[in-house]
Amino acid sequence: MASPSDETRRPLLVGPPDESPLGGGSSLRAALRLALLLVWTLCCLPVQALLLALPGQGNVGFGALYHRGLCRILGLRLRVVGTPAPGAAVLFLSNHTSWLDIPVLGAVLRAPFVSKAEVGTWPGVSLIARLGRTVYVSRARGRTGEEAAAMRQRLAEGGSLVLFPEGTSSDGTRVLPFRSSFLAVAEAAATVQPVTVVYDRLGGLPATRRDRPAFAWYGDMEISSHFWQLARRNGGQATVVLHPPVDPRAFANRKLLTAAVERAVVTSAAALRQGRAAVPVGVE
Numbered sequence: 001m002a003s004p005s006d007e008t009r010r011p012l013l014v015g016p017p018d019e020s021p022l023g024g025g026s027s028l029r030a031a032l033r034l035a036l037l038l039v040w041t042l043c044c045l046p047v048q049a050l051l052l053a054l055p056g057q058g059n060v061g062f063g064a065l066y067h068r069g070l071c072r073i074l075g076l077r078l079r080v081v082g083t084p085a086p087g088a089a090v091l092f093l094s095n096h097t098s099w100l101d102i103p104v105l106g107a108v109l110r111a112p113f114v115s116k117a118e119v120g121t122w123p124g125v126s127l128i129a130r131l132g133r134t135v136y137v138s139r140a141r142g143r144t145g146e147e148a149a150a151m152r153q154r155l156a157e158g159g160s161l162v163l164f165p166e167g168t169s170s171d172g173t174r175v176l177p178f179r180s181s182f183l184a185v186a187e188a189a190a191t192v193q194p195v196t197v198v199y200d201r202l203g204g205l206p207a208t209r210r211d212r213p214a215f216a217w218y219g220d221m222e223i224s225s226h227f228w229q230l231a232r233r234n235g236g237q238a239t240v241v242l243h244p245p246v247d248p249r250a251f252a253n254r255k256l257l258t259a260a261v262e263r264a265v266v267t268s269a270a271a272l273r274q275g276r277a278a279v280p281v282g283v284e
Contacts, residue, residue, distance in 0.1 A: 002276065011284075025224055025229070025231075025232025025233045025234070026232055027101060028202030029230060029231065029232060029233075029234070030231035030232040033073055033074060033075070033173075033229060033231045034170075034227075034228075035151065036073045036254075037070065037074075038137060039072050040066075040069050040070070040073060041128065042193075044062070044066045044069070045128070045131065045245075047062060047126070048062055048066065048131045048132075049131060050061065052131065052133075057110075059131075059133075059197065060110045061110065062110075063106060063110070063112075063132055064106060064107055064110055064159075066106075066135030066151070067102070067103040067105075067107040068107040069103075069105055070103040070107075070126070071103050071104060071238075074100075074103070074230070074231065074235075075099070075232045075233070075234060075236065075237055076104070076235065076236055076237070077201070077235065077236070077237040077238070078104065078107060078108065078237075078238055078240065079237060079239045079278070080108055080239075080240045080242070081239065081240070081242065081278040081279070081280060082240075082242030082243065082244075082280040083240055083276070084108065084109055084110070084193070084242055085191045085193040085225050085242075086243035087190060087191065088158035088159070088190060089155045089156070089159065089160060089162075089188070089189050089190040089191070090160040090162055090189060090190065090191045090193055090245070091155065091160070091163060091185070091186055091189035091192045091193070091248075092105070092109055092111060092160065092161070092162045092163065092193050092195050092227055092264070093163055093164075093165050093178075093183075093192060093193070093194050093195065093261050093265070094162060094163075094164060094167050094194075094195035094196070094197055095152055095164070095166060095170070095175045095176075095195075095197060095265050095266075095269060096164035096168065096169045096214050097169055097171075097172045097197065097198075097199065097216050097217070097218075097225075098169055098172070098199075098215050098217040098218075098226075099172055099200070099217050099227075100230075100238070101164075101169075101197055102216070104197060104238045104240060104257070105195070105197065105240070106132070106163055108240050108242075109160070109162055109195075111159070111160035111161055111162050112133040112134055112135065112153065112154075112159070112160075112161060112162070113129075113131060113132070113134050113135070113161070113162045113163075114134075114135045114136075114137060114161055114162065114163045114164070115123070115135070115137070116137060116138070117133070117136045117137060117138035117214070119136070120134075120136050123273060129161070133159075133212060135147075135150055135151055135154060135161065135167050135190070137151075146187055147254075148184055149153065151185045152185050152188040152267065154160050155185065155188040155189050155190075161189075161233060162195075163182060163183075163187070165178035165180075165182045165183065165261070165262070166178060166179070167248075168218070169180065169216070169217055169218045170216065170218060171212060171213070171216050171218050171219075172199065172212035172215055173181050173212055173216075173273070174208060174269075174275055175262070175265055175266045175269050177262070178244055178257040178258050178261065178262040178265075179198045179258070180254050180255045180257075181255075182258075183248075183254045183257055183258050183261075184254060184256060185244035185246040187248055187249065187254075188256060189248055191245040191246070191247065191248075192245060192246050192247075192248045192257065192261065192265045193242060193243065193244075193245040193246075194243040194265050194281075194283060195240065195241070195242055195243065195265070196239075196241040196243070196264075196265045196268040196269050196272070196273035197238060197240050197241075198238070198239050198241075198268075198269050199212075199215035199216075199236055199237070199238050199271060200237055200239050200241075200272050200273070200275075201232050201236055201237035202214055202215075202235075202236045202237075203231065203233060203235065203236070204214070204234070204239045206275055208262075214229070214236070215230070215236065224279070230276075239272055239278050241268045241278050241279075241280055241281075242280060243264045243265070243268065243280045243281050243282070244280060244282050244283060245281060246260075246261075257284070260283045261283060261284055263281075263283075263284075264281040264282070264283050267281050268280070268281050
């Protein structure tokens with residue numbers, strides 16, 4: 001082993017190897033994926049707008065097709081364990097790691113998302129979210145009742161929703177505590193189904209702890225730079241585990257429901273991150 005003095009005398013001809021999970025990859029691959037994503041989106045937007053103006057649920061099925069296309073363009077393979085709850089007015093409760101959760105869950109679940117109000121101000125993304133019938137929520141205390149009423153109305157009409165009870169995205173190494181206040185509308189749903197999403201493969205290999213930042217989008221990360229770094233890579237895999245659905249009225253209160261749903265999601269996520277089998281967990 002070389003001593004520190006040897007290292008200081010050795011001429012540095014190239015920089016040190018980049019061992020970061022966000023390093024490496026091909027800029028050409030990223031540019032091609034960005035171009036394909038823009039073309040795919042521009043082609044799908046007018047179709048979705050037309051389907052929204054027509055009666056029926058054609059817009060829901062086409063939305064799932066659009067998200068599956070996004071996942072394919074990004075080189076993201078989907079592995080689904082379990083079955084989405086049948087019927088109408090389903091409230092899907094999922095952990096939240098990244099903006100990638102939107103195309104991943106959008107490809108698997110035929111339901112619009114409940115999203116923070118800031119998304120409605122993002123150029124381009126706001127239009128896609130609006131055509132996807134996204135329900136916005138804010139942190140303003142004065143609007144909490146109004147927003148909850150909008151979600152209850154959507155469920156009462158037979159529509160389903162995808163909700164992230166953590167309230168924000170995590171770093172991918174854990175599931176943040178679920179907030180029971182987010183489940184205030186659960187009684188309006190016919191069924192509640194816990195969902196676990198884990199990004200468990202990167203570049204054809206099992207994803208380790210050091211690979212989590214390649215997928216996780218949290219804190220002050222910029223979505224544009226995060227997208228570019230991910231698009232440079234040669235692909236990954238997202239595993240979606242759909243746990244057995246439950247009747248929210250079977251629980252004495254929403255805190256017990258929140259704890260039971262969180263336990264199922266956390267147990268499954270921990271197993272996937274450790275390379276164990278993806279098995280739906282029953283909600284007690």
